[in-house]
Amino acid sequence: MANRLGNATSPYLLQHKDNPVDWWEWSAEAFAAARERDVPVLISVGYAACHWCHVMAHESFEDDDIARAMNDGFVSIKVDREERPDVDAVYMTATQAMTGQGGWPMTVFATPDGDPFFCGTYFPKAHFGRLLESVREAWRDKRDEVVAQGAKVVEAIGGAQLVGGPTAPISAELLAAAVGNLLKDRDKTYGGFGGAPKFPPHMGMLFLLRHHQRTENAEALEVVRETAERMGRGGIYDQLAGGFARYSVDARWTVPHFEKMLYDNALLLRAYTQLWRLTGDPFAKRIADETTAFLLRDLGTRDGGLASALDADAAGVEGLTYAWTPAQLAEVLGDEDGAWAADLFGVTERGTFEHGSSVLVLARDIDAAEPSLVARWHRVREKLLGARASRPQPARDDKVVASWNGLAITALAEHGVLTGNEQSRAAAIGLAEVLATRHLVDGRLRRVSRDGVAGEPVGVLEDYGCVAEAFLAVHQLTADGRWLESAKALLDVALAHFGTGDGGFYDTADDAERLVTRPADPTDNATPSGFSSICAALVGYTALSGETSYREAADAALEKVAPLIGGHPRFAGYSAAVAEAALSGPYEIALVSEKDDHGELAAAAYRHAPAGAVIVAGEPDRPGVPLLADRPLLGGLPTAYVCRGFVCERPVTDAGELVAQLGSKDA
Numbered sequence: 001m002a003n004r005l006g007n008a009t010s011p012y013l014l015q016h017k018d019n020p021v022d023w024w025e026w027s028a029e030a031f032a033a034a035r036e037r038d039v040p041v042l043i044s045v046g047y048a049a050c051h052w053c054h055v056m057a058h059e060s061f062e063d064d065d066i067a068r069a070m071n072d073g074f075v076s077i078k079v080d081r082e083e084r085p086d087v088d089a090v091y092m093t094a095t096q097a098m099t100g101q102g103g104w105p106m107t108v109f110a111t112p113d114g115d116p117f118f119c120g121t122y123f124p125k126a127h128f129g130r131l132l133e134s135v136r137e138a139w140r141d142k143r144d145e146v147v148a149q150g151a152k153v154v155e156a157i158g159g160a161q162l163v164g165g166p167t168a169p170i171s172a173e174l175l176a177a178a179v180g181n182l183l184k185d186r187d188k189t190y191g192g193f194g195g196a197p198k199f200p201p202h203m204g205m206l207f208l209l210r211h212h213q214r215t216e217n218a219e220a221l222e223v224v225r226e227t228a229e230r231m232g233r234g235g236i237y238d239q240l241a242g243g244f245a246r247y248s249v250d251a252r253w254t255v256p257h258f259e260k261m262l263y264d265n266a267l268l269l270r271a272y273t274q275l276w277r278l279t280g281d282p283f284a285k286r287i288a289d290e291t292t293a294f295l296l297r298d299l300g301t302r303d304g305g306l307a308s309a310l311d312a313d314a315a316g317v318e319g320l321t322y323a324w325t326p327a328q329l330a331e332v333l334g335d336e337d338g339a340w341a342a343d344l345f346g347v348t349e350r351g352t353f354e355h356g357s358s359v360l361v362l363a364r365d366i367d368a369a370e371p372s373l374v375a376r377w378h379r380v381r382e383k384l385l386g387a388r389a390s391r392p393q394p395a396r397d398d399k400v401v402a403s404w405n406g407l408a409i410t411a412l413a414e415h416g417v418l419t420g421n422e423q424s425r426a427a428a429i430g431l432a433e434v435l436a437t438r439h440l441v442d443g444r445l446r447r448v449s450r451d452g453v454a455g456e457p458v459g460v461l462e463d464y465g466c467v468a469e470a471f472l473a474v475h476q477l478t479a480d481g482r483w484l485e486s487a488k489a490l491l492d493v494a495l496a497h498f499g500t501g502d503g504g505f506y507d508t509a510d511d512a513e514r515l516v517t518r519p520a521d522p523t524d525n526a527t528p529s530g531f532s533s534i535c536a537a538l539v540g541y542t543a544l545s546g547e548t549s550y551r552e553a554a555d556a557a558l559e560k561v562a563p564l565i566g567g568h569p570r571f572a573g574y575s576a577a578v579a580e581a582a583l584s585g586p587y588e589i590a591l592v593s594e595k596d597d598h599g600e601l602a603a604a605a606y607r608h609a610p611a612g613a614v615i616v617a618g619e620p621d622r623p624g625v626p627l628l629a630d631r632p633l634l635g636g637l638p639t640a641y642v643c644r645g646f647v648c649e650r651p652v653t654d655a656g657e658l659v660a661q662l663g664s665k666d667a
Contacts, residue, residue, distance in 0.1 A: 009455045010080040011397045012048040020067035023078045034075040034112035042074040045106040048397035049259035049309035052122045053105040059125040073136040083457045086508045089519040095119035114516045115150030168562035170579045178569040191230030199247040202267035203573030210580035210611035232287045235359035240385045242290030259312040263527045266407035273415045303452035304434045305400030315392035323357035332387040399450045402439045406466030413473035432474045461507045461530025464494040468537035481624015503556030522561045528574035536578045543614040581612020585644040591617035592631045593638035600655040608662045
């Protein structure tokens, strides 16, 4: 036997290729080997940027004695949860059902048929060694009980999936109740929701911004503004290079868990961009601009995609790249600037992190300071960033995940069109080309690619939803009918192969690999669920195409998730945001001119468009662009058409009149 991960495409699996463990990749052959040897399966699930995954690897999987016990008593399978979210979803549900909590690394003991019978997360070396022996003894001496336990777990997790269940219509009352329930968890002191550990509530922020725009609810906007400021000034945000970490270990947003994930930064880019659109707050725009720069600079891959994540660790030490002491600041900046920077960034002798070091926060309001101080701030940042580059740097997981790149495309398209940032616009289009040419194989999506080559894992529902929504964003950006057609093709696959038959969706296709259960989870967690992302694309596609059958599918799905939206909005943020767009209309805004010069009309439309509106600008009757069909110019001038449910206001050529139409609740 031997470790079989040397030819894996996943950076996470490759991190384990030199372990003395006889690892298998997830495969039918691995389970067949377990049946042939008559041993249980040990499934270890994690991802490349996971700190505690690294800890367990160093403590246990690199240890010869632990590896010997694993090799003698088990068939051990290593799974990258980002490549196989379907496998992760099934066994995470089992882990949560058995332990009341979940996380990574996830450690699952299963029968050779894949039925889980004992689950957990991180185990220290001594505990893990004893656990291996206990499970091996149970398999030998109490086989019937173990198999029966596995069958019960499979039955339980199958019943935990939301396929049937109660439904409710999407209504203003439902969304008001969702806002009320969300605000009950508001942290009025430090922003965000709940206590430590505190995750960036990006999808909830998008929901609240859309709700505010539809209803003028002032508290909804204030919660987003306060949360955005607290996060953007906190240690969860990289004050030197931009970009957000995965979460804060404390309630104050001071000390992050240092990995930076593509999906968090894409969703937060949308939230900060939309906050700036609604308020004009220069702080929000700065964070959006810097997050864009981080995405394109630090996550851009040589083959044109965006990498998945930066690791939490550098040289095996968490936060080594990012933390500072006052002496280190003075060494780089000199005593005077060093003391000034220590005050500005909250760096103290006692420290806020480990070993007397501090994570940089923005302890003073520098954005509105006099120009000389702002210039000093920028100069200090550049010097510190240059010095930081000489430190050990976090590893990068450079696989390209379809759904997460889809989230980034939508965010970059919005940022580009709203701020006029041409780099964002170009990046959105370029990334869409990567997904269309590399990840679409014979009409079906592949989940990941690396070094320009698509991997074997097939796309799950979130890939179809996020990529379809991204293609719709690029269609609006370019007025190119190709992207609308491509989005339709993805939605047709989703409806045909992922539908439950009663308005809902499974996470995996009907012709995908069969697991012990077929996951169907509508909850939004770190990323939008496949359920909510496909609803978003269905709503947007209908508004852009006029094909109402897709809206009917979206409405049926939203009715299924409505009880979750109303009762547990923290776990349905993206669904709630989609519901806001659906309830608003969404508005359909067409801007026509002879030379694609829409001037003040375009600026007014993008700045004042109601929640979730679709906007396309181009010459009249451009082929493949239904929203521009039969839209003549008035007097040869650029002309705007504002519609809702395909019923249109009179066309206008004046920006002020357009703003008035967009502000009308009866448009």
